[in-house]
Amino acid sequence: MKELVVETDGLTKRYGERLAVDRVSMTVERGEVYGFLGPNGAGKTTTLRMMLGLIRPTAGSASVLGRPAGRPEVTARIGALIEGPGFYPYLNGRDNLRTMARYQGLPNAEVDRVLEMVDLADRAKDAFKGYSLGMKQRLGVACAMLGSPDLLVLDEPTNGLDPAGMADMRALVVALAEAGQTVILSSHILAEVQEICDRVGVINQGRLLRESTVAELRGAATLRIRATPEDTALAVLMRMAGDEGVRRVGNESLEVDLPASAAPEVVRQLVSRSVDVHQVTVAERSLEDAFFEMTGTTSTEQELVS
């Protein structure tokens, strides 16, 4: 069985009348990149803060590494980048990290290790204030990685970055994941989560709507086929995918509930019945489609960016 690094049970946070987090029960397994996905104000940061023991839940519980969240020995095993780290602007990157490392009783060699990891070793002697936003964020991740934490929590790590900075940050998370690091990454950017996460928790208005792998969330792929005569094509496809497994899409295409791997056999069967196959494409739902289906809202209403 997979080891759970995080497990929350009915985790709830109320601010006066506002229910910021509403009975969230989620799990994060060791070694995975968990995408915590939801629009602005959904309750992501509040949930993460409870996991880190920065705020207390109104009800429910969070356990991290098998212990109640907030215990000092647990917090010491988590590296977090939440709401931008506070660095000294006139100190260089390395000295900023050395200050943090000293505070945690870590040697200077550990600073050099994490600087390499985030690809900032070459710029380590430059003053922090001269760094680009992307470099500042990467230094924040380096800081969170000091002491090799069991869990890395990144709250909207690409927020405010330009496309190149975002790509760098995504590559960094992928590299960390490949090195076996467990990561929770919150984001409102669906395409980003789809690209780098193993599993996703979708949160909206404080409620966890779904927790699953990206593939499960998107559902099975379907085949889109344009073939004539359509009636014969329909009969062949229904024999292969069942009556319920074939639909007309638009004027000319048929959608079939079969995986991409079935495409060659589908074409063979159609051709053997003298059907002309004009086009076969694999139609995959994006995470964005799945999200909107779940929440029943449009991107403008949800302030989601993809």
Ligand SMILES: Nc1ncnc2c1ncn2[C@@H]1O[C@H](COP(=O)(O)OP(=O)(O)OP(=O)(O)O)[C@@H](O)[C@H]1O
């Ligand atoms: N300290 C607080 N006092 C009162 N309300 C709060 C507080 N912190 C958060 N909230 C409210 O709780 C809800 C959830 O906020 P939270 O910051 O957790 O959302 P989020 O998903 O992280 O959003 P974002 O992507 O904008 O950071 C919001 O309605 C927010 O206004």
